[in-house]
Amino acid sequence: MADYDAIVLGAGAAGLMCAGVAGQRGKRVLVIDHADRPGKKILISGGGRCNFTNTGTVPDRFISANPHFARSALARYTPADFTELVEAYGIAWHEKTLGQLFCDGSARQIVDLLMAEGAKGGVEVALGEPITAVDHADGRYRVTFGDRTASAPALVIATGGPSIPKMGATGFAYDLARRFGLRVVEPRPALVPLTLGGDEVLFRELSGVATEVVAIAGKAAFREAALFTHHGLSGPAILQVSSYWRHGQPIAIDFLPGRTPGWLKQLKRDTPRTTVARTLTAALPERLAAVLGERLALSGTLADLTDARLAAAEARLSHWAFHPNGTQGFAKAEVTVGGISTAELSSKTMEGRRVPGLYAIGEAVDVTGWLGGYNFQWAWASGFAAGEAIALH
Structure with missing residues (x-):
């Protein structure tokens, strides 16, 4: 049996970050992953260019049962910190809309950076090794993987959530957390397309049509593009509100954002x-304008319509209700809402409050960011916090 200071389960963004930080501070670290390559989810992110952070990172852009939990880690490892690391490796990057930072080249550069950071700290990485047993006794965690067993006083759960199962994602983190007595907030798909049924199937005929909207779910509202699909609704605005949407609730779409109330009456x-x-055809894609116009059933000229009817049309266009019958599930979800309860963890170290030496970081935890690099920033920040804490033990 090989002995280490820490064993990290998961060679994704958070796990590799944590391992590199602890390794460079003198700890002997082993990373284990059942995948045959590190950072598989990083490689497909951002269209292959990895939206590695967001300059607008603030705690209220993260969803959690405890909205304050992420504050400490995010304050101690910022987007500027990770960008400085990216630049230290000579990786060219650019900013897109809304503070999103991407590699100019390839997402592989970020994986290579993380592996190089680990190598600097002598981190060992075991890939293609399914974990068959995890035990704890005498203050040490023992992990059996393949035909090997390793032990350490610190164990880090960094295996993510169940989103994108074709990449090998599973609920392993939750099963392991429960085994050690940690509660799990019910996981559900997030940043995921919504599906339409019933009378709203009509809108599926608009598949491929996209337009800028404000999408609203409860108190959350996002102004970005929405896309109609064969299944229902997608696009950045819809993915954003999907994280806040609950089964049975409606969402609303403002198809003509930024219009001053009374604009139709003024146009008249x-x-x-x-x-x-x-009027609709001038402002929206033709096919969408036709469907909305048909639903509004307002024929004739504006002069033929009363101000009250115009006001009702305006109100509907600015708050058009949809009633999704579901999502496209974890298969199409970019991330997971829910996970290992933050009530079980220290916000400063990510260590279990009642289970010394057990840490949980990244997507495995009940912290979910908006679309646009926020979830990577949580991976870096939570991984950094745990890595530093391990180094101090």
Whole structure:
């Protein structure tokens, strides 16, 4: 049996970050992953260019049963810190909209960076090794993988959530956490397309049509593109609100964001002979305008319509209710809402409050960021916090 200072389960963003930090501070670290390559989810992120952080990272852009939990780790390892590391490796990057930072080249550069950081700290990485047993006795964790067994006083759960199972994602983190008595907040798909049924199937005919909207779920609202699909609704605005949506709840879409209330009545006074259909076609993709116009059932010119009918049309266009019948599930979800309860963990170290030496980081934890690099920043910050804590033991 080989002895280490820490064993990290999962060679993803959080796990590799944690291992590199602890290793460079003098700890002997082993990373184990059943996948045959490290960072598989990193490699497919951002269209292969890895949206590695977001300059707008603040705690209220993360969803958790405890909205304050992420604050400590995010404050101690910031987007500027990771960007500085990216630049130290000579990786060119660019900023897209809304503070999103991407590699100019390939997401592989981020994986290579993390592996190099681990190598600097002498981190050992065992890939393609399924874990068959995890035990704890006499202050040490023992992990059996393949035909080997390793032990350490610290064990880090960094195996992520069940989103994107085709990449090998499973609920292993939750099973392991429960075995050690840690509670799990019910996981559900997040950053995921929504499906439509019933009368709203009509909108599936718009498959491929995209337009900028404000999508609303409860108190959450996002102004970005929405995309109609064969299954229902997708696009950045929809993925964002999906993290807040609950089964049975409606979502609303403002199809003409930024319009001043009363704009249709004003248009009637300025151009009375125009029609609602023409007005919609001028502002929206033609196929979408036709469907919305058909649903509004307002024929004739604006002059033919009362101010009350125009106000009702305006209200519907700014808050068009959809009733999703579900999501496309973990198969299409970018991340997971829920996970290992933050009530079980120290927000400073990510260590179990009642289980010394057991840490949980990254997507395995009940902290979920918005679309746009926030979840990677949580991986770096939580991994850094745990790595530092392990180094101090």
